[in-house]
Amino acid sequence: MNKEAYIRYLKSRKSSNRKNYFLESKKELEEIQARFKDRKPRLLLHACCAVCASFPLEFLHDFFELTVFFNNSNIWPKQEYDRRLQELYRYLSETDPSIPVITVPYDNESYMKPLEPMKDDPEGFGRCFYCYAVRMNQAYAWSEEHDFDYFTTVMSISRQKDSQKINEIGRSLSRLHPRTAYFYSDFKKGGGAIRQRELVEEHHLYRQDYCGCIYSRRDQDDKGI
Numbered sequence: 001m002n003k004e005a006y007i008r009y010l011k012s013r014k015s016s017n018r019k020n021y022f023l024e025s026k027k028e029l030e031e032i033q034a035r036f037k038d039r040k041p042r043l044l045l046h047a048c049c050a051v052c053a054s055f056p057l058e059f060l061h062d063f064f065e066l067t068v069f070f071n072n073s074n075i076w077p078k079q080e081y082d083r084r085l086q087e088l089y090r091y092l093s094e095t096d097p098s099i100p101v102i103t104v105p106y107d108n109e110s111y112m113k114p115l116e117p118m119k120d121d122p123e124g125f126g127r128c129f130y131c132y133a134v135r136m137n138q139a140y141a142w143s144e145e146h147d148f149d150y151f152t153t154v155m156s157i158s159r160q161k162d163s164q165k166i167n168e169i170g171r172s173l174s175r176l177h178p179r180t181a182y183f184y185s186d187f188k189k190g191g192g193a194i195r196q197r198e199l200v201e202e203h204h205l206y207r208q209d210y211c212g213c214i215y216s217r218r219d220q221d222d223k224g225i
C-alpha cells in the first residue's frame, strides 16, 4: 500500500470542501418533480444488502419507478451472498413486492483477481474504491442499456464508505453513460441513518458484521484475536 497516498487521502477527508450530497439530493428531487409531471422517472438502484437498501428504497420510493440491481460478486463466501440476496427479497416482499430485482451471475473468483494486489489496503481505501467503481459501472451500464432515467447506489448510507468518493465515481461514470443521469446522494444524512436503524429493527433484518469480501472477513476476524 502507498502510505503517503493514504495519509493524503485521510487529510482530504477532513477538508471543509466536502460537498453536502444530502442537500444536493433534495435539490435534485425538487427539479425532478418539476420536470417529470406526467410520469415517475425510472431509477436503477444498485443495492449490496437489505440493511443498506432499506432507507434508500423508502427515501426514493415516492419519486421514482424503482428497479433494484444486485451485482455483488465481492461477497464471500457464496452462502453469505445468498443470505444477503434472500434478505433483500424478503425486505421487498414486506415493503413493495412490485419492485423488480435484477441479478447477475455470482463469480467471486474472477471478481477478486484485480483486487488481490490491494489485499492489505485498509478498508475504505484503494481496494474499496476499485470495488465500488466496478459494481457501480456494471449497474450503470445496464441502466443505460435499458433506458433508465437515473442510476444510483445505496452505498452512501454506510458510515464505512466515503460518500464523497462514491459520488465522485458516480460523476465520472455519468460521462461514460450519458443517456442515464447519476442521482447524487448521501443517504446517511438528514436522519437517514436513524431511520435505517428503525427499519432494520422493524423488519428484523440480518445485519452482517463485515463489508463483504474475503479481506474484510479476515480483518474482522483479526480484530477478535
Ligand code: SF4
Residues within 6 Å of the ligand: 074, 075, 115, 123, 124, 127, 128, 129, 131, 132, 211, 212, 213, 214, 215, 216
Ligand atoms: S471491504 Fe467491501 S468495498 Fe472494500 S473491497 Fe472488500 S467488499 Fe469491496
